[in-house]
Amino acid sequence: MKHWFRSYWTEEDTWFYFEIDADGWVTRQVELQGPHEKPIAAASLAERQAAQQAGTLAYYESTFGATAEVPLHEWDGHEPHDLTLEEFEAIWLAARAACREGSRNRATRGA
Numbered sequence: 001m002k003h004w005f006r007s008y009w010t011e012e013d014t015w016f017y018f019e020i021d022a023d024g025w026v027t028r029q030v031e032l033q034g035p036h037e038k039p040i041a042a043a044s045l046a047e048r049q050a051a052q053q054a055g056t057l058a059y060y061e062s063t064f065g066a067t068a069e070v071p072l073h074e075w076d077g078h079e080p081h082d083l084t085l086e087e088f089e090a091i092w093l094a095a096r097a098a099c100r101e102g103s104r105n106r107a108t109r110g111a
Contacts, residue, residue, distance in 0.1 A: 002027065004088040005080040014040075017083070017091050024071035028088075030095045031065065039102075041065025042095035064099050 006017045015037060017030035031041040043064045051060035 002085075004083040004085060006083055007080050017088060018072065019088055020072050026068040026072060028092060029065070029067040030091050032091075032095065039095035039098035042092060042099045043067045063102075064096070
């Protein structure tokens with residue numbers, strides 16, 4: 001069974017949104033930073049693993065970031081605020097679109 005929640009980390013001025021599995025592993029993660037909550041990550045563990053196998057991990061992480069690499073129960077200092085799947089999905093879709101757009105903009109400027 002999956003669970004969704006968010007947690008604010010003051011030291012990074014970042015909201016972290018998590019989808020975790022029954023064992024505490026992060027399956028999807030969104031990070032919104034600063035007062036305007038700019039999307040800086042919207043990563044999927046399954047996509048990241050597929051990119052690693054395909055040799056495209058650097059591209060994937062430069063576009064979408066990464067998920068946490070330890071089970072969530074090993075983290076200290078987070079205060080979770082529960083979310084519904086629908087709330088998580090709305091944030092996920094918006095952040096994914098912003099990450100894709102940011103990647104396209106970086107590619108255009110670099111070309």
